[in-house]
Amino acid sequence: MEFVSFAEQARRIASGQVTSAELVEESLAQIQRLDHQLNAFVAVLDERARAEAAQRDATPAAQRGPLHGVPIAIKDENDVAGLPTAYGGAAFRTPAAADSEVVRRLREAGAVIVGKTRMPEFGIWPWTETSANGYTRNPWNPMRSTAGSSGGSAAAVASGMVAAAIGGDGGGSIRLPSSWCGLYGLKCQRGRTSAAPNAHLWRSLGVIGPLTRTVEDSALIYDAITGSTPIDTWRAGPLPISLTEAYRREPGRLRIGYLTKFAGASADAETTKALLDTADALAELGHLVEPVDPKFPNVSLTFMAQTAAGVAEEAARAEYPELLERRTRTLMRLTAPLRGLAGKAERDGQAAGAAFAAAYFGDHDLLLMPTTPSPAVPVGQLDGRGALAATSKATATSGFTSIWNVLGNPAAAIPSGFSSDGLPLSVQLVGAPNGEPTLIQVSAQLERVRPWAQERPPLS
Template sequence: MPEPSFSSLVEQARRVADGETTSRALVDHALARIAALDVELNAFAHVRDQAREEAEALDAELAAGRPRGALHGVPVAIKEENDVAGLVTGFGGRGNSTPASADGEVVRRLRAAGAVVVGTTRMPEFGIWPFTESDAHGITRNPWDLSRSPAGSSGGTGAAVAAGIVAMGIGGDGGGSIRLPASWCGVFGLKPQRGRVSSAPARDLWRALGTRGPLTRTVADSALVYDVISGAADADRYRAAPLPESLLAASAREPGRLRVLLSLANPMRDAEPDADTAAAVRATGELLASLGHEVTEADPRYPDLRIAFQVQLGGGVRDEAAAVEHRDRLEPRTRTVLRIARALAPLGGWAERSSARAGDEFLARVFGAYDVLLMPTTPTAAQPAGRLLAASGLEAAELARPVASFTSIWNVFGNPAASVPAGFDAAGLPLAVQLVGPADSEPLLVSLSAQLEAARPWADRRPALAAD
């Protein structure tokens, strides 16, 4: 199998199914990549040597004519906020010490489809920060430039996928934590509709804000994973309406002529995009126009959701911190967030209700006139690593706020949004744009992202660190 490091998830699954390679060969390769690269990247929290035995069992099942599903035999990584049986669900810190007794729902569905979990990936404690750094586990680094951050909170997953260790890793997005690492690591990341993917065994992920989902190098790979993991479980607080088609099918069709609103305005009234990012957004607008779409540049009137987002974020962190085994082990920065969250707790109901009202009005107004919003994912390319660990809680908040200022509003509203690679800056760091759609518009965003991918391919570029 040529270049297994950078083959797609779809290709790996096909090659296993056709007998061109084996699950054991793919898993061996992924584990070897971890051993070779993770000393510098620090992308993995746990590595599962038993993945080899699981791969051999899957190869035997396939030989006996019992394929499990669409991901049979492929190695994947899981962000460590998800339960993986036998591993401690660390949430980026030292607060837990007892291994999970069972897989979380997303992991269960991946395994049911035949995926092999090779390990869990790093995150900042409770996913609070858009930098993957923690007092407990140090700094996770960006494979495009080891002096830079892969963003967060799914930074370990983003680094692992960008470095060609796995073709897919699961992340989570409560304020941009799938899209931010996708942007800084040069991969694709779609935040789905609220309720599209189960949070079980938890009732929700950061209350109304969070969702789980994949980071991948190709659009079709993310589409395939969503086809496998979508759907609510009994425990879930939120449930999205069923989609009319599979997302893998959507990735293979043309999106049709769309009305695209291009905007560089910051929804959270924060940092303007730098020159490289603004140029990437406008270049993407020009590309979309050349593909037949109607592109209009204007700035929508965003409601002010800064307080509502902070209240909901604090409530989500407070819930997760209350459930850990050793609260005395929490980081000082986390303790600062919890003190603020306790003070804001009485506003929790107001934050969710007012956000829902604002979202209904805003989404109806914007997506009544346009099909898609094109905007930055992050205001800059990857920023230097290591600044978070030198910061107090309040200093960390100041560093974090602008990074997620283009993404967090869509967590408050709950509608889908995708980070799509959009070239590189002069220093060789990835750039990205964000595509935002109305409620339940994942098929539209997947189809349009795939059209951009075909017109402006990105998966052929690889970090020098990760070259075979």
């Protein structure tokens, strides 16, 4: 059952073909079998998950939610009652008193939380490596990185330990690990999901959402977790239809632009070929597909100021600040002058997003571009690197993704085949503001003509 989709697991529970208890036992068995090789989990909630599954199985059918009984994992920056919210590091010890809003909504919809997944400290780096917890490894090749910062979630889903896991994306942190681990990863519109009990995630940059193997799974989970609270700084406007409804509808003929290079970033030959093949597939589906060269805003300072403020705000919560990584402390010291610019950076990012939407999305529906410059790189990307060297390397890795956090647009990493040495390739499809339904529809079209979810990594 480990490679049955999240949505199909929910359907099988609803039809009585399988119980939540059986699915949770299988997930826990997979974690026990694989996690010592992959290092995806911070904590596994064996007994609590079993008890929760038993409760789900005892729930009358009329009271069951859309995710009823299906196991799911949670990235370590989200509060799960009874576990520390450690942000990937060693500086936090006190268990959270309550679930975060996204976790609360998942439980309300019936999902069973089986554990928390690893991330680099505060999600700073696009590789899931920490001094405290070592490397998280890629199921397609354990000597390769999962990317980050939602690397533990990606490894857990790609290997079949769970069918879906929650991540967060402040500069590419859902899309980058989805790219390197062969998953579907949609970064939603700014404000679509709640950061509560916090007011925001890295100021205006971050959103919370799932990493999945199928498009339907992402649509289903987003429908369950979408919504804001009075605490949230950012709130997206309502969508005209649910993402599950969008998944079931054809999009009509769209105008899609594509590019292979952006702001000095370029992809390797195999990634570029995969993108051009995807453009051809979209044209064969009936869309008008054309090369484009939009005028992009320069958002480097806007991104850095908000990142500096976001990391510092999370680090200020540390119970044992002396246990923060040296690289983190150095980075905070070096970027301290930028923190005061965060408010202006938020406003500048919103203005740039509106201007780009008017200029490009006024006559195009979608933009196709690379997700990552290459397939997964070796583990150990942070070894021997201080804050400045690591930042320079990280900027190159997230060169195609971070702009969409500044501008706020939804963007999806979509599997697009494999490299010559068997590593997943990915393309990124970017939507207009509040354009998640269109992204889901076109992603589903690509999934039907170029299916990927049946592929299994060696460690699975």
